[in-house]
Amino acid sequence: MLEEVVTILMYVIAFLTLYITIFYLLLTIEKKDEIKEKAAGVYTPPITVIIPCYNEEGVITKTVSVLMKSDYPKKNLKVFLVDDGSTDNTFQEMKTLEKKYKGNVKAFSKKNGGKSSAINYGIMRARTELIATLDSDSYVHVKSLKKMTSFFKDSTVMAATSAIKVYKPKKIIEKVQHVEYLLTIVSRRLLSFLDSVTVTPGPLSVFRRSVFKKVGLFDETSLLEDQEIAYRIQAHNYKIVSSLNASVWTEVPRTFKALIRQRVRWNRGGLRNYWKYKKILSPRYGDFGVIIFPLGLIGSIAVLAVFFISLVSLLNGSAFQFFQYGFKVFYYGFNALQVISLIIFTLSVLWIWVASKHLKEKMNPISIALYLVFYSFLITIFWIVTIGEELSFRKQRW
Incomplete structure (x- = not known):
């Protein structure tokens, strides 16, 4: 009985993976002309870039220095550095930057309350039409702000996301993330055509200030504040767009332990x-409510089901049977699941190739191979730890 349930679950997961891969490939073909951003004209209204910081001594200077090289008109650029109760010399470093870029940079200090509270602190003090959030370890391309603000010529746009890339990947774990991030850039751009962007990432996102008056500030209790605010914007049927060309490079976890924590x-x-915004699961929200949100929800449920069945298998002394399907593909005699797995693998390679062409980025073949081989195993490990922490009610820190 257990083996039959496992088999059914594996087919469900394989089908979902195949569906999602084909979905993105077909959407890429359909939007092949639109995916490349056409110049919308220059639009550079006053903007405030909020950078929340916690113990970023020795890091924040580079982030601000790179940002200030932006070709965005300096008369319209404000930078708010918000120290969230750091215990090192972050605030002193901020004050130095405030003096160096007088008139553009302003340093603030507050009691520790988490990343969202630091962002909200800045939002409540900003008076510009647009507000951007920028992580303290992210480096903005000189032209990215202009590319992102051009979207706001359309009065219906409430938020825009950037093209986030890994900063100088060297280690294997960074190279795997490098491929993942590049694929995410293209997939998020495609989702914007369906009004289905699911996150406004911290490394660089731009918002119309009025949206915070309509939907509220960042949720200071959320573990994933950039997704939560995006869901809230979507729940109000407001528009989020995504850029393929507004590059920002971010530091990613360099150790397995740090990656797991993230x-x-x-x-x-x-x-x-997902639970908080389950109401989005409705035709009222278009493609987002009927396709994108349900896929993410079903995927999460499937992963949880796989975990608990694996746990039961372990108690029955047959845990490794669950993973056997993934290795039988190398032996003579294919079953349907193995054929589907090969199709998924082939389409995944094609998807990576398509993404690299659109981004005009050269992907190292070794990095691609590492991604294809190890990524699914990493996801499994992440979820095992996730469930363990949830069951133990472990408190998560920023």
């Missing part, structure tokens, strides 16, 4: 956001 926070926050 992804576990994403998973735990994501589960809470």
Whole structure:
């Protein structure tokens, strides 16, 4: 009985993976002309870039220095550095930057309350038409702000996301993330055509200030505040767009331990956001409510089901049977699941190739191979740890 349930679940997961891969490939073909951003004309209204910081001594200077090289008109650019109760010399470094870029940079200090509270602190003090959020370890391309603000010529646009890339990937774990991030850039751009962008990432997103008056500020209790605010904007049927060309490079976890911590926070926050915004599961929200949101929700449920069945298998002494399908593909005699797996693998390679062409980025073949081989295993590990922390009610920190 257990083996039959496992088989059914594996077919469900394989089908979902195949569906999503084909979905993105077909959408890429359909939007092949639109995916390349056409110049919408220059639009550079006053903007405030909010950078929340916690113990970023030695890091924040580079972030601000790179940002201030932007070709955005300096008369319309404000930078708010918000120190969230750091215990090092972050605030002193901020004050130095405030003096260096007098008139553009302003340093603030507040009691520790988490990333969202630091962002909200800045939002409440900003008076510009547009507000951007920028992580303290992210480096903005000189032309990216202009590219992103041009979207706001359309009065219906309430938020825009950037093209986030890994900053100088060297280690294997960074190279795997490098491929993942590049694929995410293209997929998020495609989702914007369906009004289905699911996150406004911290490394660089721009908002119309009025949207915060309509939907509220960032949720200071959320583990995944950039997804939560995006869901809230979507729940109000407001528009979020995504850029393929507004590049920003971000520091990513360089150790397995750090990567697990990051992804576990994403998973735990994501589960809470799905539950909080379950009302979005409705035709009222178009493609987002009928296709994109349900796929993410079903995927999460499937992963949870797989975990608990694996746990039961372990108790029955047959845990490794669950994973056997993934290795039988190398032996003579294919079953339907293995054929589907090969199709998924082939289409995944094609999807990576298509993404690299649109981004005009050269992807190292070794990095691609590492991504294809290890990514699914990493996701499994992330979810095992996630479930363990949820069951133990472990408190998550920023």
